[in-house]
Amino acid sequence: MDILKDVNNNNYIKDSNPYEKFKKIDNDILSFYMKYNQLKNIYRQGWLKVRIGLEHKDKCESIADHSFSVALLALTIIEKNKLELDTFKCIKMAIIHELGEIYAGDFTPYDNITKEEKHIKEKEAILQVLSTLDKDNDFLELWEEFEKAETEEAKFIKNVDQLEFLLQACAYGYDAQYFERSLSKIVNPYCREIALSAVETTKGNKKPNVVG
Secondary structure (H helix, E strand, C coil): CEEECCCCCCCCEECCCCCHCCCCCCCHHHHHHHHHHHHHHHCCHHHHHHCCCHHHHHHHHCHHHHHHHHHHHHHHHHHCCCCCCHHHHHHHHHHCCCCCCHHHHCCCCCCCCCCHHHHHHHHHHHHHHCCCCCCCHHHHHHHHHHHHHCCCHHHHHHHHHHHHHHHHHCCCCCCCCCCCCHHHHCCCHHHHHHHHHHHHCCCCEECCCCCC
């Protein structure tokens, strides 16, 4: 598979943007689908730009892969531990938390952009995506809730988001203890237990190219 660069945001992608091929669509759900289909097309940039490198692009996850995994991981943790959280809200939040990256792209911690700038770019992108739909929904509000991380559901999904990154690092064969930045952010006790288990399980595996 050839690797391409999205001219709009300098992201590595698998193919030219699918929504660019469908300029005239008279069904709002179909149009929305063609836009969020792009999440299957965008590589998780941190892996290619910082850690595993372009030579391993064939094994690199997409944004859609990550979002699905966050949702399923969250559901599993909630149900196993019978957590008193709004499960449906958590799943929705996990699925849409990267929706802005369709247009804004996937920023890494090593990109030269502030949290405020990133928030503005992604909010503008989400508004652009949602403008497709004829009916109002709570996607933007849920994304804002996730970003603020003030509710119990948002705090939980923030933790699961970091945990999923750590577990993906394990799946790539890395030693989890070197991902200190993510480990420090995983404070939910149920997520923390899984993270520490991952650290113990992967001791002696390879170090990431960039420690963080």
